[in-house]
Amino acid sequence: MTIKALVFDAYGTLYDVQSVRTAADEAFPGYGEIIAEVWRQKQLEYTWLRTLMGRYRDFSVITRDALVFTLRCLALDYHAAVVQRIMDKYLHLDLFPDAKDALTALKDRKLAILSNGSSEMLNALIHNSGMESVLDATISIDPARAFKPSRAAYALIETRLGTAPADVLFVSSNPFDVCGAKSFGLQVAWIERVTPAAMASESVDHQRPAPSTLFKMLRMQMDELGFAPDYRVGALAELPRVVSRG
């Protein structure tokens, strides 16, 4: 199969969403990890639920709503300024350490992001991480008013890049996104950051796993949705090798 373009998921794939943990922990000492995990889970759920309900709001609204839910459920008192400070972290997420080198090595193909993020959030994120020169396009799902894994979201790739789905390698660490992209007709590489073996070794108690282990189970193991990735790699750094063989 030819690969004319590589299109990357942003949150969790190029950018480490767990880097909000530090900001959350500064605001609520000891709660950083549980806030980051519940927040991310609800953020994703709200993208799915609002799309199904036909009540689209952009990703910044959903991200804020999910954070408010999280703080309320953890019985944490907060001021609007604290929510804003944690939210701002979403515009300054850390790149995964191998992201920039991997994308630079792939620069002979078209490179783009397809993300749930609003254009405003994505532009700030890409500017703040110095990725503007590496990417040919940054595609927000916003014009489709439907979040991934809706078909309308993935259809924006061809609209924006002019590349047929079969010639695109879509790269994501999120299992639901891998299945959605594959179902749509893209080639797909799954960045499998937490292997089953690694998960088994980190948990001494599968019957009552720690929250962080539980969320790795819920969000980082391949789903049973009838689709499988074309490629499974452990890190972005392995992509240039995959593409040169492809």
Add this chain to the structure above:
Amino acid sequence: MTIKALVFDAYGTLYDVQSVRTAADEAFPGYGEIIAEVWRQKQLEYTWLRTLMGRYRDFSVITRDALVFTLRCLALDYHAAVVQRIMDKYLHLDLFPDAKDALTALKDRKLAILSNGSSEMLNALIHNSGMESVLDATISIDPARAFKPSRAAYALIETRLGTAPADVLFVSSNPFDVCGAKSFGLQVAWIERVTPAAMASESVDHQRPAPSTLFKMLRMQMDELGFAPDYRVGALAELPRVVSRG
């Protein structure tokens, strides 16, 4: 507002899905609780994801897929017969203790179920729990090929009962379902089985909550989706009072 019909969610509202815990614990001693919680979470996620992907499969397929995911992630070896035995429990769920009396007291209105379950699953469940004589209709979302909270799912109520959305009181314990029904235009009563106060008192460690507490947080606290129920009640037994005032 008039209430001409009451329409109930089935799983988690009239029927206790946690009653599969015993069956799971018999098959995998010590794992009953974690299996039941992860299974339920993934079952819901798969209804949302498959609807968004345009890859509808009926609820029995999704329920089985979610169970297989759960056992795989918990590194539990299983045979097909074990999966089947736990799955069968879904046709024999326990009614919540106050369900039958509450519905019987409401029998002067139309009474129905609207559920994600397939017709086959629902018919077996209702037969096995002796609820046939109490209900006027059992509506599966299956003909819509879209799970709740899709608008197409709630639209089946008017199609089947001939009652306008504004004259229906929809009853659910599931926050996403409450928001979906309200967004669609139904009157909605939320069965709030786990109050924030009850949750706060059961958890001594909010920073590292036990899995059961975590899932109560994720699934039983009202979501931030821009909608609120018309009525909040602690149990089905309170409904006759709500309706007589309504």
